[in-house]
Amino acid sequence: MEDEITASLLERRSLAMNPLLIPEAYIIGAQPLCSQLAGLSQGQKKLCQLYQDHMQYIGEGAKTGIKECQYQFRHRRWNCSTVDNSSVFGRVMQIGSRETAFTYAISAAGVVNAVSRACREGELSSCGCSRAARPKDLPRDWLWGGCGDNLNYGYRFSKEFVDAREREKTYQKGTYDSARLLMNLHNNEAGRRTVSDLAHVSCKCHGVSGSCSLKTCWLQLADFRKVGDALKEKYDSAASMKLNSRGKLVQVNNKFNTPTSYDLIYIDQSPDYCVRNDSTGSLGTMGRLCNKTSEGMDGCELMCCGRGYDQYKAQVVERCHCKFHWCCYVKCKRCTKTVDQFVCK
Structure with a gap:
């Protein structure tokens, strides 16, 4: 059986290819909204038209990511001030540094977080409460089925939407742009996996006079500050990568462990961010x-x-x-x- 987001995408793409099947209310206003949003690629604009009700939460998730970025780096020379809030998914900085890696990861994580919770709250037409399987280690007399955050849907939609920009780029084996493409996709996935990894089971007690003789449990996302803390640790231990002759990213220093899909990677050294440099996105620290x-x-x-x-x-x-x-x-x-x-x- 196809998962809910894949089925929904197929259904809506079918509607897009056959305008006669699209309700009038769906057509009105779709193009102006999506064409006026800054920073969206062509693929993202198409998804916007198919999922208009998602766009508010995509924006909120991205802003949550940027806000968390600014918190995590508030005491650093780079304080996430080079991020353009009006074009979160555009080219954040001109180089593939650690800072770029963190920005992509935290933005993708923010979208997972916002969309998953919007599903739970009934704000989106194509998803609802989580359908996650009952954890094997949950006590048998505890009930599983409270309205949890729909992590599966949020994860898959974030992957579909956020990665669309990178998938549209032309891959030319062995070029710098190809290295950036692979780096960005990797760090997007690291952000999403961090949200998934920190999700936990939450329970509520039931019983006479608060005796907690029965519990109802559901899947709940972690507080986003924990996601930021985890990705900040990944930033500090991020792996330096380079393209090999086969067009794949490999670690510069083989003495370290190979980075996993949960780790952040970068291909350029960070500037010192001491002085303003428009080519690297540095605003400098004068006035800080x-x-x-x-x-x-x-x-x-x-x-x-x-x-x-x-x-x-x-x-x-x-x-x-x-x-x-x-x-x-x-x-x-x-x-x-x-x-x-x-x-x-």
Whole structure:
């Protein structure tokens, strides 16, 4: 039996090839919406026309990925600021660096996350709650069948949509563009697999007076911060790759373990991101806040690349004098204080 997304794709493609079968409500407005979205390839525009109700969640998922990227790299010279939110799936940067690898992976993961949950919430016409098989290690007296996140559908739709851009590119064996194509596809898949790997069984207790004599369980995606944390670790251990004579990516340093489909890979060394360089997508660190007392990447010495920094006073508003009120909320006042801030020259 064909899985639900493949069947849905076949059905809608059949409609697209025979306009007489497409309802009038489906035709109206489809082309303007999809043609006006920036950054979509031709294949993605066609999928947009077939799956208009998915586009909101694709956008939300991509933005979730970019937001997580900015969180993970908030203390680094590159802080995900080179990503263009209006064209998430376009050419993010001009080089195939570690940063590019992370951006592709986190964006693909965000789409899986958003579409899977939209299915569970009944927002999409072609999917519903998860139909994942009952885990073998689940106790026999626990019920399986709560409305879980539809990871299978989200995974497959993300693969169909996000990878469409790369699949449309011309593959010329042994060229740099072919290396980027293979790299991008690999990192897209690593992002999706990370979401799948972190999904877990969630259960709710039932019983008299909360005795938990019975449990109902379902599949649930992990909090997206865990996905970001996992991919950040993959970023730090990403493998440097090169094209061999057969047009395949192989590891530069054979002393390390061969990267798996869960690992990130890159083909270009990262720039230092100290100064602005439009050819590499670097915005530089001039004007970035730094931590004078830190010896890490957020410290003024490393963040400012030895150029020094300026110090100034700033007014900061924060919550203060918080009190717990029965029952059940916390009420705080807003206090203003003057702090020292340090900015890279």
